[in-house]
Amino acid sequence: MVKVQERRHLVLIGNGMAGINTVEQILKLAPSTYRITVFGSEPYPNYNRIQLSYVLEKSKAVEDIILNDWDWYLENGIELHTGTTVTHIDTEQKIVKADNGIKVPYDTLIIATGSNPFMLPVPGADKEGIVGFRDIADCQNMLHAADQYKKAAVIGGGLLGLEAAKGLLKLGMDVTVVHLFEEIMERQLDHTASLMLQAELESQGLKFATGKQTEEFLGDDRVSGIRFTDGTTLDAEFVVMAVGIRPNTALAKKSGIEVNRGILVDDFMRTSVPDIYAVGECNEHRGITYGLVAPLFEQGAILAKYLCGVETKPYEGSVVSTQLKISGVDVFSAGEFMDAEGLSIVRMHDDWRRIYKKVLLRGGRIVGGVLIGDGKESSRLQQWIRTGTVMTEAIHDAIVGQASVETGNTAADLADEEIVCGCNGVTKKHIVDAINEKGLTTVEEIKVATSASRSCGGCRPVVEQILQYVLGDKYDSAAAKQEAICSCTTLSRDEVVTAIKEKGLITSKEVRYALDWDNPEGCSKCRPALNYYLGMIWPAEHVDEKDSRFVNERMHANIQKDGTFGVVPRMYGGVTTPEDLRLIADIADKYNVKLVKVTGGQRLDLLGVKKEDLPKIWKDLGMPSGYAYAKALRTVKTCVGSQFCRFGTKDSMGMGIILEKKFERLDMPAKFKLAVNGCPRNCAESSTKDIGIVGNEGAWEIYVGGNGGIKARLAELLCKVRTDEELLEIVSAFMQYYRETGKYLERTSEWIERMGLKSVTEAVVNDLDNRRALAERMEVALAQVKEPWSEILNNSNLRERMFEEINVSTKQD
Amino acid sequence: MEPILNRNEYTYYLVGNVDDFTERLGRVVHLGKDKIAVFKTTDGQIYALENKSPGPRGGTIAEGIISGEVLFDPICDWKISLTDGKVLDPDTGQVRTYPVQIHGNEVRVGLLKNEGGLLHE
Numbered sequence: 001m002v003k004v005q006e007r008r009h010l011v012l013i014g015n016g017m018a019g020i021n022t023v024e025q026i027l028k029l030a031p032s033t034y035r036i037t038v039f040g041s042e043p044y045p046n047y048n049r050i051q052l053s054y055v056l057e058k059s060k061a062v063e064d065i066i067l068n069d070w071d072w073y074l075e076n077g078i079e080l081h082t083g084t085t086v087t088h089i090d091t092e093q094k095i096v097k098a099d100n101g102i103k104v105p106y107d108t109l110i111i112a113t114g115s116n117p118f119m120l121p122v123p124g125a126d127k128e129g130i131v132g133f134r135d136i137a138d139c140q141n142m143l144h145a146a147d148q149y150k151k152a153a154v155i156g157g158g159l160l161g162l163e164a165a166k167g168l169l170k171l172g173m174d175v176t177v178v179h180l181f182e183e184i185m186e187r188q189l190d191h192t193a194s195l196m197l198q199a200e201l202e203s204q205g206l207k208f209a210t211g212k213q214t215e216e217f218l219g220d221d222r223v224s225g226i227r228f229t230d231g232t233t234l235d236a237e238f239v240v241m242a243v244g245i246r247p248n249t250a251l252a253k254k255s256g257i258e259v260n261r262g263i264l265v266d267d268f269m270r271t272s273v274p275d276i277y278a279v280g281e282c283n284e285h286r287g288i289t290y291g292l293v294a295p296l297f298e299q300g301a302i303l304a305k306y307l308c309g310v311e312t313k314p315y316e317g318s319v320v321s322t323q324l325k326i327s328g329v330d331v332f333s334a335g336e337f338m339d340a341e342g343l344s345i346v347r348m349h350d351d352w353r354r355i356y357k358k359v360l361l362r363g364g365r366i367v368g369g370v371l372i373g374d375g376k377e378s379s380r381l382q383q384w385i386r387t388g389t390v391m392t393e394a395i396h397d398a399i400v401g402q403a404s405v406e407t408g409n410t411a412a413d414l415a416d417e418e419i420v421c422g423c424n425g426v427t428k429k430h431i432v433d434a435i436n437e438k439g440l441t442t443v444e445e446i447k448v449a450t451s452a453s454r455s456c457g458g459c460r461p462v463v464e465q466i467l468q469y470v471l472g473d474k475y476d477s478a479a480a481k482q483e484a485i486c487s488c489t490t491l492s493r494d495e496v497v498t499a500i501k502e503k504g505l506i507t508s509k510e511v512r513y514a515l516d517w518d519n520p521e522g523c524s525k526c527r528p529a530l531n532y533y534l535g536m537i538w539p540a541e542h543v544d545e546k547d548s549r550f551v552n553e554r555m556h557a558n559i560q561k562d563g564t565f566g567v568v569p570r571m572y573g574g575v576t577t578p579e580d581l582r583l584i585a586d587i588a589d590k591y592n593v594k595l596v597k598v599t600g601g602q603r604l605d606l607l608g609v610k611k612e613d614l615p616k617i618w619k620d621l622g623m624p625s626g627y628a629y630a631k632a633l634r635t636v637k638t639c640v641g642s643q644f645c646r647f648g649t650k651d652s653m654g655m656g657i658i659l660e661k662k663f664e665r666l667d668m669p670a671k672f673k674l675a676v677n678g679c680p681r682n683c684a685e686s687s688t689k690d691i692g693i694v695g696n697e698g699a700w701e702i703y704v705g706g707n708g709g710i711k712a713r714l715a716e717l718l719c720k721v722r723t724d725e726e727l728l729e730i731v732s733a734f735m736q737y738y739r740e741t742g743k744y745l746e747r748t749s750e751w752i753e754r755m756g757l758k759s760v761t762e763a764v765v766n767d768l769d770n771r772r773a774l775a776e777r778m779e780v781a782l783a784q785v786k787e788p789w790s791e792i793l794n795n796s797n798l799r800e801r802m803f804e805e806i807n808v809s810t811k812q813d
Numbered sequence: 814m815e816p817i818l819n820r821n822e823y824t825y826y827l828v829g830n831v832d833d834f835t836e837r838l839g840r841v842v843h844l845g846k847d848k849i850a851v852f853k854t855t856d857g858q859i860y861a862l863e864n865k866s867p868g869p870r871g872g873t874i875a876e877g878i879i880s881g882e883v884l885f886d887p888i889c890d891w892k893i894s895l896t897d898g899k900v901l902d903p904d905t906g907q908v909r910t911y912p913v914q915i916h917g918n919e920v921r922v923g924l925l926k927n928e929g930g931l932l933h934e
Contacts, residue, residue: 521837521855524878524885547837551876551887554838559887563873611841801835808826810845810924 007035010307011096011106013086013251015040017049018280018296019112020068021425025304027076033308036078037104039096042135043083045070048423050293055139056167062136063767067424069758089255091273108275108307111252111263115245115281115291120155124217130239133164145238146171153177153226153236155214157184159322161242162201168240169205176207176234178214178226180243188322188333192349193370196356200329200373209234247282247289262289267314269303279303285315292320297425301417313417321382323375330375335368335385336360343367346391348400357400364390369399379459380410387413411462411469420466421452421459428466435470443467448756485744486525488517493743496530500537508534508545522548529744532631535667536739539781546802552629555802556788557614560607564594565614567606568628569621570664573638573656573676574602580623587620599628601635601673615799618789625789627664631745633672636660637685641678641695648678650695655724656684662728663735665785669742669751672735687714690748691731696720700727704734704760705752713749716757719765733764733774736781740774823912823923830918834859839875839884844922849911850875851922852895854882859913860895861922867891867906874908 010026012019015038023036040046046068054060073080081102088097095105117132119125129149131141145152146168154165157179169175177184183194198208209228218225218233225235247262258264258272262284269277269285280296281289290296295318305312321334337360339345346359355373359366359381365388369381377399384395389410414420416429434440434449443464447453453460468475484490491499496515505511508530512522522530527548534542552558557565569584584604588596594608603626609617618625627634636659639645641652656676663674675684676693686692688708692715694701699720706715718734721727737760742751752760764771792799828842834853841864842849850864850873860882866872868889877893878885883901884893892901893908900906912923 519880521880523880524890527878527880547835547879550878555876559872559876561870561872801833801838801840805841805843806828806833806851807843808828808845808922810824810826 008033008107009105010034010036010108010110011104012036012038012110012112013089013096014110014112014114014280014282015042015044015046015080015082016112016114016280017046017067017293017425018114018282018300019110020046021297022110022112022279022300022304023078024068024425025301026308029304029310030308034108036076037106038073038078038080039084039086039098040080040082041085042137044136045073045080045082047136049135050423052133052136052139053163053167055136056133056142056164057170058143061767061769062139063762086251089251089257089276091255091257091276094275106275109277110303111257111271111276111278111282112280113248113251113282115247115289117241118244118246119241120214120243122214122216124219124223125241127217127219128222129219129237130217130223130241132241133160134245142168142238142240143171146173149237150174151176151235152238152240153234154240154242155179155226156242156244157181157208157210158187158242158244159185160245161240164240164242165206166201166204168238173238174207175205176209176236177201178212178228178234179208179210180213182211184208184210185322185331185333188337189331189370189372190338190358193331193333193337193356193358193372196354196372197329197331200354204329245281245291247284249282252278252282260284267302267316268306268312269299269315277303277307286317288317290318290320292322294318294419294422295320297419297422298417300425301419301427319386321378321385323378330371330373330378332371332375332378332381333369334382335366336362337368337370346396346400359391359399361391366391366395379462383410383414383462386418387415389413411465414462414466420462421450424451426450426452431463431466432470435467440467441471441474444754448753485529486523488512488519488523488526489515491515493529493533497533497537500533506534506538506541507543508548528553532667532669532744536781539784553631555611555614556625556629556792557609558605558629562608564608564610566628567609567614567617567621568599568603568626569623570626570660571603571635572660573636573653575638575653575657576603583621587617590620591617599635601628602637603628603635612803612805615789615793615803619793624664624787630667631670631672632666632668633660633663633674636674636676637689638676639678639681639683641676645678647681648695649697650678650700652676652678652684652693652695655693655695655700655727658724658728659731662782663731665787666735666739666781668735668739669744670747672748674731688712689715691715691734693727693731698722700724702727702730702734705748705757707747707749709747711749713753716752718757718761729771729775730765732778733771734760736774736778737764739781740777822926824926825912825914825921825923828920828922831857831859831915831920832918834920837879839877839879841873841875842922844911844924847911847924848873849922851913851920852879852884854879854895858882858895859915859920861911861913862893862895862898863909863911865908867893867900867908868904 048065048067051065085099086096087099095103097103117134131138152168152173152175154161155178157177165175165177184198213229214226215229216227217223223239225233227233249259249263252263253259263278263282265278265283265285269279271278279299298318302312302315323332344361348357358370360368366384371378414428418428420428430450431452440446453463485493511530531545531548546554591613593606597605599605636656638652638656642648673689674691675686675689677684677686678695686694686703688706692703692706699722701720702718703715704718707713834840836853836855839850839852842851848864849861851861853859864873864875866874866886866888868891870888872888876887882895891904898908898910914921
């Protein structure tokens with residue numbers, strides 16, 4: 001018998017970005033080396049802590065900043081203990097103990113406990129209403145305070161303090177930033193930059209009390225104000241302490257691991273105790289503790305390799321950069337920023353435009369820079385600083401010049417291990433490998449494959465340079481940019497849709513005029529696309545432009561190669577009656593139909609109908625159009641289900657008919673197919689449908705993004721629901737989300753690959769508010785649809801001009 | 814409808830009023846044995862072309878999308894000039910055109926006399 005080697009047990013203390021990023025790297029390098037257990041004090045899966053300020057200013061919900069959802073842990077076989085704090089490490093027995101009594105032995109232990117906000121040790125600091133700004137709970141505290149109180153003080157004029165202050169301001173509080181020094185962000189900005197930033201923030205409504213040292217917090221149980229050492233006071237009902245962070249070393253210290261300011265580690269993140277490592281903000285490396293995201297990813301990458309036995313160079317420290325995440329203020333700082341001897345400085349200061357740019361050179365090489373008011377070049381500047389690029393005319397022009405100048409591609413200078421995407425910890429090598437292994441050709445594809453540039457998008461120019469560098473001659477700059485919707489314009493789908501909404505454009509003529517189309521009447525690509533986008537955005541206001549419809553959608557029938565048409569009436573859920581069948585048979589005879597075909601969508605197609613006979617056949621049929629020609633819901637294919645089938649657990653025919661009746665006639669970006677099955681035998685073939693629904697005992701499974709056509713793709717599980725109401729709401733939200741974000745003619749199979757199943761799930765399943773809002777917008781759109789065959793029958797003018805041909809005799813009588 | 818005689822080599826036939834045609838929507842006219850697609854542009858110009866796609870897959874052109882004086886073939890998406898029937902770059906080909914006269918409100922399409930148009934010697 002083969003003895004299976006027991007997998008080594010890796011325990012991670014700290015469920016944050018540093019630790020989980022390390023685990024992700026380990027899973028990539030050697031997926032089966034470790035059995036993994038993770039402890040986290042917070043009751044959430046790993047989230048993007050640097051985006052907490054977005055949650056505070058309410059531009060993102062907590063769910064939006066989750067990096068690894070619960071399923072990720074499950075899929076990777078990770079045992080996760082959230083809301084659980086490890087209280088002791090027995091380094092002799094190699095066991096960790098948690099506050100809820102759990103004891104877990106480890107072979108390898110990673111400490112990634114991060115840092116704590118530093119609370120000023122002054123009298124009154126324990127009063128109610130004084131919080132740090134570190135985690136989701138703090139964020140929720142602040143949101144809650146903003147509802148109840150008016151006056152807030154933020155102590156600390158650094159990055160974190162300013163973000164918190166701006167967030168509270170946006171929530172309607174009266175906010176004063178208290179800072180020990182005369183200048184805010186004095187650790188990242190020089191005098192000029194600091195004053196400009198302060199002026200900008202003041203103009204937005206923030207108040208500042210600089211050069212103030214806090215002596216005491218006033219108030220009874222709850223804080224009511226602050227007294228400073230100069231004797232002055234400030235009223236404050238709510239105080240956020242953001243004076244700095246301290247590595248969270250308590251557990252390590254207690255367990256006998258060597259600690260200075262942080263947990264001491266060597267160049268491979270090894271602590272003083274064998275088999276115990278520390279990564280991220282909790283550690284101290286070569287005398288430095290880091291409080292920013294890029295270093296912790298760099299450390300994580302090296303630790304992961306070390307633990308997987310992959311050769312790695314040692315960690316030698318990081319160049320840190322700072323970017324202020326406050327809407328409306330561009331602030332960037334990296335490397336050296338203060339004037340000093342031995343530095344040459346390129347400086348541009350424009351008080352009128354409120355722009356300040358400074359690049360610091362040592363021996364001609366770029367070693368630091370500050371950008372205020374215009375951060376366009378920040379990602380490239382950061383790259384130049386990291387690689388110590390030599391200043392050139394082109395770079396000089398790009399930074400301080402007026403015209404935008406091609407600065408050449410410096411991607412080759414980047415080391416493989418450089419973190420390109422700070423939000424998601426993606427290195428240059430990840431990107432290069434993905435391009436080579438998967439044959440990627442666009443930034444969008446790289447985004448999907450590696451997550452680079454997925455979050456804030458700041459690194460997109462660098463990602464594009466890497467793509468260009470790897471592909472060489474094969475690089476297609478046009479394809480790499482967002483594809484223009486047609487050759488009449490350079491604008492992409494998203495740009496056009498945004499402009500339609502922002503400028504309130506209602507007709508396609510207005511769009512072409514306002515957006516400066518090259519071709520005033522458009523082309524066969526943009527005309528139908530614009531007609532769709534306008535109808536999607538303005539369901540009640542936009543008038544369908546028949547002349548912009550493809551022939552089939554205009555004639556409401558399928559044109560055949562001989563110029564005749566196919567007629568497909570609705571047969572909801574593929575269910576019919578003897579009466580309807582008799583009627584269809586009689587009509588087929590009456591109009592001398594050339595062929596009757598049972599379609600793949602479970603209905604009948606009458607083929608070989610003359611154009612002028614179409615309205616007559618519709619009239620005789622008296623049935624609604626089956627939309628077999630349209631970029632819309634085609635059919636809902638069903639199996640027999642519980643009404644008759646021995647295996648059926650759900651009434652698939654009933655549900656299919658409800659769905660088809662609810663969503664028929666609505667314009668979609670492309671054709672749309674549904675299936676409903678009564679049991680997992682899946683006789684109605686859910687896996688190749690845009691939405692495939694599978695009934696189980698007590699639940700419906702919803703699969704999405706399937707396609708049985710040109711590019712076959714199996715549908716993926718979106719979610720499982722218990723009730724019919726939930727099923728309808730999620731189907732509705734999914735269809736509306738696709739309508740709102742899909743490119744015209746893009747099937748869900750391509751759309752879902754572009755968007756990512758995860759983000760779609762988040763938008764239409766998990767985010768309940770968004771899901772409801774989508775379903776509501778869907779109802780508005782559905783309220784506008786009309787049955788097209790009867791519309792044409794009731795409009796003699798339309799009927800005549802569109803369907804009747806003119807006969808002129810040339811014979812003279 | 815009555816044939817209208819012309820001194821040139823074409824015989825012009827009344828095919829309808831200007832209002833019988835909708836801007837940017839083609840309409841089929843059977844003129845004797847000829848099948849003609851008649852188009853009205855946004856500017857009100859009327860053009861008549863043989864209702865036959867120049868592309869490799871055949872089919873008709875009356876159902877195409879009209880942009881200015883260009884027709885997008887509904888089958889092969891080639892661009893066809895309404896003014897002279899020429900297929901525009903990058904494809905090549907020729908669609909037969911028919912002369913159109915507008916007299917007041919009347920639209921008349923001409924047939925070559927030796928091709929089915931009325932000979933009147």
